[in-house]
Amino acid sequence: MDTLTGVEHLAEPDGFRDFVETRSSALLRSGWLLTGDWTSAEDLVQTALAAAWPRWASLRRQDAPELYVRKIMVNTFLRWRQRRWTGEIATGQLPETQGHDVFAQVDARQALLAALDRLPARQRAVVVLRYFADQTESQTAAAMGCSVGAVKSHAAKALARLRSAPGLSELLTGGVAS
């Protein structure tokens, strides 16, 4: 399917499908780190891709579609957090009674998400862009609309918080193969 019948404006841009098919997995994972659940991650990625669709030709010429999509994702995420929720989530984590090893990977993910949840939104966005999406400080600054210095500051504060997060500090201080 290349176009939506009768909707000229929605003709699928060249290269858009390839981009979605090859990059949606990485974008969704970034979305998951930002939001903490797949439903919101999908929502975030779809929102960003929908914003990129009408500008696609221009973005391709600039060779920057992914940067743009990530920028939209981060700003949408920051807007959500600003509007809907700014506090921490209380988690009554119940103890595992059996099978702890089997779900160790799940526990680590939960620890990671819990630690990210405790970061202010902009620090969380910097962590995802810098350390997961492997963007440079200047690219991160451009995506977030702030200075490189601000990115450095957010990153340093985020690292300090993550260093002391339960379940994550051990992963950051040792035992992780680089």
Add this chain to the structure above:
Amino acid sequence: MNTEERKLADVLHRFTPEPPRRVTVEQVAYRLVSQPRHGHEAGGRVHRPRRGGFGLSRAFAPAAAAAAVVVIAGASVGIAVLANSHHNPPPSAGGAATSSTPMSGSPSPTSSSTGPTTPATGLAGLPWGAELIDHQAIFPGSLVSADGSLYGFGNGTLDRIDPATGAVVDTVQFSPAVLNPPVVSGNTVWVVSSYTGGVIDLQGYDARTLARTSSVQVPAIGGVSPGGQGVLAAGPDGNLYVAAGDVVARVSPSGQVNNLIYVTGGKISSVAVSPDGSKVYLGTGSSTAFKLLVYDLQPRPFQAGSSTLAQGGAGGNLVATSGGVWGTTGSGHSEWVWFAPGGDLSRAVRVGDGAGGGFTAYPSYSGGAVWVGGDGNLVCASPATGQVLASAAIPGDQGVAQFLSSPVVAGGRAYSSYQTDASQTSGLARLTPPAACTGAGS
């Protein structure tokens, strides 16, 4: 990057899971045409329509959205359902609705019966003044109560039963696809008509006439659990919650499907929603270990706890109350009910003697109390604490076990499906539980 930053990058890459599914161009296209018309809800957030836009005026947007639904329908099951549920006219009374989706059990026109009723017969020796009021066979564990009517699965049928007489007043051909009683939400009785592979079919019937009114397909991410027991539940807000493989899908009253919770480490085999709608309880696991996950839904779905029951075999049939969650464990040869305060299986207690020999004991929550039947005893318990409020033994019949399903309450009386092999008798039993069982509160 310094060493610590590299380690953080490594942790992020290692522990960020692969998404359960990809985003498709069709989804983006649908988003594009839908956005100017209305906000999109996900994770409890309502998005503002985009300013500016892409040349889609507000007047144009509804038509564009409709076009997208039609064109994309072939590529996305969820959107096809949306189109179906939004645009099909309601069926005429007594007739089956048309549907673009294949049905595993073909519905047939409803029939009504107001024929003579069977005189009540006392069931000697059975507790709580049990009396048989109808000989209609009811599938054990399928009996539910709502708005003064009883509903249950008969022999290849979905029945509406008048509790005053025990007579089947409406019936429609239906064979349940999975162990799940009918779920009544609003004016609709929902049943699971297909629970295999990648798509789950739900059928909705008018609660008063059993005319079919709705058909919803729910995509199952990664395929459904082969051990589904209690895969459909209704929330107080009218939404349905479906165990759909690796996800819990939420179906709005209008038929819109939304993947609410993703889990890793096992397919979801059962689901329940707390009476206030704030928590969802999920059962996952294998035939040897049952895992219970607790999710808070606000401000967005978040896992608040997990615990595992490593004894007793497969579990499921979850029922949520104000104090926690109830469920079953075991096989058909030996099955019993537990109550987990706050959803913590490490504090679970066994309730009732359960059932064996092919009988089943599922908990029911009706009339302000939780009920557990079986072939050993009848129990009513507090939904807040799990405390047993009253219990009575079910004696054998000529040395053979008798079975009473977990009662449900309608019109101030309790009803149960009765079965005994000794005298080859089955039917609907009416019970008069002790006062301790009523007014238990929730």
